[in-house]
Amino acid sequence: MLGQKSQFDVTAELAAGQSEAEILTASAFFPGESLTVETFSGKFSLSKQFATGLQSRLSLQGDRTEGGSSDFLSDQLDPAYQANMVLDLTQPLLKDFGWNANLAGINAAQIRKKQAALSYLGRAVQLVAEIEAAYLELAKAQEEYRHYTLARDLAQELLDGNELKLDAGLIPVTEVNEARSALAGREESMLLAQQGVLLAHNSLIDLLHEPEISQSEDLQVEFPKLDNSVFPELEEALSQGLNKRPDLLQMRLETDIRQIELDYADNQLWPRLDLEGSYALNGLAGDDQGAGSVYAGDWNDALSGAFDRDGTQWYAGLRLTMPLQNRAARAAYDSSRVSKRQTLYQLQRREIATETAIRSAHATTELGAKRYEVAKRYAALAEETLEQENQRLDEGLSDTFRVLSFQNALITARIREISAKVDYYKALSTLFAAMGTNLERYEIVAALPRIGAE
Template identity: 30%
Template structure:
């Protein structure tokens, strides 16, 4: 007896502590739509993945740097002193001192057509003095100065290798595909998070309804205990029946404690999905504003398959990855060709005593120069590396095609299983509702029989337990049905459309 009283006291104390904690916590009514909005804004997984397109977009922007022109400029000074000597006719000449001042500037770059250009400007100014001697005797110094140079445009255009695609164009196209893949990765993460939020919300609603069912079960057990105690006092019921009722009360209290603890756990699971600062949510009690309903749905396997083939982000990613490999194969096939470049240049030259004179002559355009030709480069070993790259990429493409086909098949199986699960879950909802209703009727009838002395307390307690189990089963069936609809939408890739979430990725 003391042990039973202590257990009842401990159970009451724990329930009271949990209730006091719940009263101290700040309640917040929250709808499923509000949960979606908070998750889209604050969920850490989404925030982490949202940065990936920004990183990839920067890579795309950087890949166009291959077409940025490069400016080059330089200046130099050189001084040289040459000793005197004798020429071929054995005539003596004096020493000479020369100085050279040079400067050059130019712009080089690459065009999207594969054309390389080089615009250059350069001049050399050579000046100095030379001794004049007769019969080895210096008689004077001759000053000299001459400036020469010009401006030139040079072009190199590949005609075979690197003609329709080269490394910069390959990088740009691959970067663009990577950007699309990163955006689909973000979409897939959002779909996964929205589905997780919906499932967590359903579990929270179920946990709250479970508390309600547990409280009703405890009330029924306590009511029967009070009635049995009165019957024992007047001698119409055996004391053993009172003990059975007390056991049922203790068990119902234990179930209620477990239900409340589960409700706290389910709140934490939902909170972890909705925010990036758990501490600020910890003391808030979430009260779901919606209840568990089971609305019948119509299904079309063909329509669902069509959605899956067009909306699933992972399937779109696989297709883009296949396109990436085809782009790489196109580049590698182009590398099989020999290098044949058309080259040409045109310029204007000029010379004079000083820089200004040379500039003037160049500007007049009277001394043009030009050239053109072709350069052929053929590997003599059969271009083994390029051919190996092509064969490897072709095998990778075949492998990717098989993976794509398998993914399409897996998606179709997932959707088919999802529709079957949703239909079965809805039937279970109806069946458990009927089971709970029949269990309630049976309990009411047995209670009347007990009042009339035609039944036992044991039978009533058993029917109370059956009623509670049937109600729990109905809650679980409704959760499973709504979860099946959420997972079916995820299998189709239509989660965002189902929840009317407009997603814009910038």
């Protein structure tokens, strides 16, 4: 931004120099063959370009010339002091005319600043989606560990009961061994589930980058409460996604930049026609060589004379510059036109991809909700069936094998319920990420960085 605005900065210029010239002369009024003139000059100027394309320059110049009075035809001041204040103005009328042409770089830089903020927002959306997925994996791992612990406890309870029945001579030893074998297998499953909790915990910590959380070895998480009211209809999801996704907004801004570049390239096709104007105030002073000059004086007198408008000079005119083939400007215009078409095509492809992603995520979410409901009913029925089989065992109508089978069925049903729940939550996360609204979902406000300075 600052780099583009710098073209409108005021530029100061200071120059000083000395020159000497030996001028040959054949004047009858001067006996010598040459005339030596020595000049000391200094100049200070301020230049500025305006948004309309106007180029302005205000300069103050002073000269001290010595040796000129030796010539009869020269000034009768030696040394002579000249002071000039000049205002030069040049306004383009075709090429480089107007705000659009001269502010093109600044307008494009302002849009790129917005793009940078949207890029930051897009990374935030992606990071939140990754954290949410890792959080759900940890919640799933912890739930699975609790259910495998429950399975171990059920096997232990069954083993304790079988040992009592064995001591009473009610069942054979094979019933006890079968329970012991099931207990060992479930302890192994419990250890594997504990390992899964540790890995999921580390994955979440790696994304959070929070020292306090990183030091917590026992981070317990819970599933958020389901709220179907935040699950938008498909048309609403498509509308929000096409209007709020940071990458789409960023791409649309890119088309604005391409239009600015195309407009500028179109302006550069014109020939250059400049309206030029100049106005000068002149002052003169010097040491009188006996001729009684009214301009006798020093530097200050010459400068005062300029401000008193002792001498003025002005100029106005038009200047036309026209490249006959203009190939560079035509090539730049063609390139800008092709770039805009490519950007529009990329935007169209991105919009189609976004719509497809939202449709897929929406369908997965709907099916995930139904699957979760079925999984809950299945788990409830498995629990009810196990209770009935335990009653049959107490009545002597069942055996260890059947009870263990129903226990396994319950644990499997609970794990499937957890998986269905996590998949549903992940589908919701994917949907809101595809819409670009997962920050709004959790009422997170991204602290966008301040890029550059105004």
